[in-house]
Amino acid sequence: MxxxxxxxxxxxxxxxxxxxxxxxxxxxxxxxxxxxxxxxxxxxxxxxxxxxxxxxxxxxxxxxxxxxxxxxxxxxxxxxxxxxxxxxxxxxxxxxxxxxxxxxxxxxxxxxxxxxxVLGVTDVGASFPHKVTYHPSCHGMRLLGVKDEPMQLLSAVADIEYQDLPSRDDCCGFGGTFAIKMADMSEAMVCEKAANVCKSGAEVLVGTDMGCMMNIGGRLNKEGKPVRVMHLAQLLEEGRAKR
Known part of the structure; x- marks a missing residue:
């Protein structure tokens, strides 16, 4: 293929x-x-x-x-x-x-x-012994319809401790040019999202969109929060290397 x-x-x-x-x-x-x-x-x-x-x-x-x-x-x-x-x-x-x-x-x-x-893969044989939460990006979830696939892959990872993200479906505030045009509103939204990530108790935040990762990760870093931000593909690959 x-x-x-x-x-x-x-x-x-x-x-x-x-x-x-x-x-x-x-x-x-x-x-x-x-x-x-x-x-x-x-x-x-x-x-x-x-x-x-x-x-x-x-x-x-x-x-x-x-x-x-x-x-x-x-x-x-x-x-x-x-x-x-x-x-x-x-x-x-x-x-x-x-x-x-x-x-x-x-x-x-x-x-x-x-x-x-397409490939029919839901379990890549990974192990990731950490507390993990997941942020679904707006465009991926609402425009493309990517809802279940990331969770199917995460749920098959051995030793993972999944933590629910409060208000997980809320936008992180990035939205591309929205973050520039409506900077104050964007900042308020990412502050709320970062606070919810911390409330989840997760050590790792996983996403499927670099814009969201950059925005939320930047806010967590600015606040000095020790939460690692990863793309789903990175977590799966790292987890496979550990087994």
Missing amino acids: KVSLFVTCLADNLYPEVVESVARILTDYGCEVDFPEAQSCCGQPAFNSGYQDEAREVSRQLIRAFEHSDYVVSPSGSCAGMVHHFYPYLFRDEPEWAAKAEALVGKMYEFSQFLVG
């Missing part, structure tokens, strides 16, 4: 180790993984700011980059959600590009979604 990695801007620039974990896990399950170097931003920042023409140009480049891929897997539900929900809208008046956008939608998956839904 040939899988192309869509690394996203935040992963490429700030969290390359997350993509490495994704690649190693997929390779271990028999996937032939590649990285199309022509890939670009998904266009979400421009689109969310109202610059639809600019978002379309960036989107065309991403479509071109993965045009010949069998499957496309991303560590970010937010970026995958942008492709699934807004690419058809962006190209609604351009039949040729609309067809290409729909083709990409049909093969674009978030990491846990692909692992569980």
